[in-house]
């Protein structure tokens with residue numbers, strides 16, 4: 001009896017300590033595994049780029065000839081895959097920091113999402129200019145340029161890479177492109193990549209804003225799946241920084257909708 005009691009206490013203590021620490025490190029494990037190991041993720045990427053191809057094929061030849069057309073695309077988890085960074089952090093039991101990100105970005109070894117390179121090359125062939133509007137820091141410009149060139153992405157040049165310098169909102173940078181070009185498509189994994197109306201909004205308002213432009217998804221707006229991070233995650237934590245892992249855990253639990 002005593003043995004069983006001791007064993008139970010041991011199991012309970014192990015469970016509680018496991019519950020308080022380990023899952024905080026691995027909270028994104030399933031999301032990253034889905035990105036890396038689910039063929040369903042791969043199929044969704046192809047689906048997005050196939051749809052995007054269909055849309056550019058709909059543009060009349062006359063318009064392609066006469067107008068200066070552009071596609072604005074995000075980079076991370078829209079065109080290039082950084083899941084390796086998140087995976088490595090989990091393997092090492094580390095957390096994302098500015099330094100761990102920089103170490104990864106400096107390697108210029110992100111791979112392309114399935115279908116991304118082919119789509120952007122097809123768009124370029126039609127005479128459409130590609131602008132990479134990313135919230136990577138301007139410190140990452142050179143390493144990212146090397147990465148984009150390695151992947152044979154069109155318009156991989158500094159003039160077409162509008163990175164984060166002053167504000168995380170991409171609106172100003174989108175407007176800068178729109179001064180000279182007609183933007184026919186926006187691509188992103190984060191709704192902030194499309195319009196500023198999604199920024200800093202709670203989840204229910206993000207839902208409402210999404211519904212307001214429901215005709216545009218799959219048309220002018222092409223969305224790629226990202227279960228690991230994004231503005232949705234900030235909204236989940238009510239845009240609060242410096243939360244403890246336990247507070248985050250509680251907030252996640254509160255958000256779960258049961259029946």
Ligand SMILES: [Mg+2]
Pocket residue numbers: 074075076077078188189190
């Ligand atoms: Mg992104």
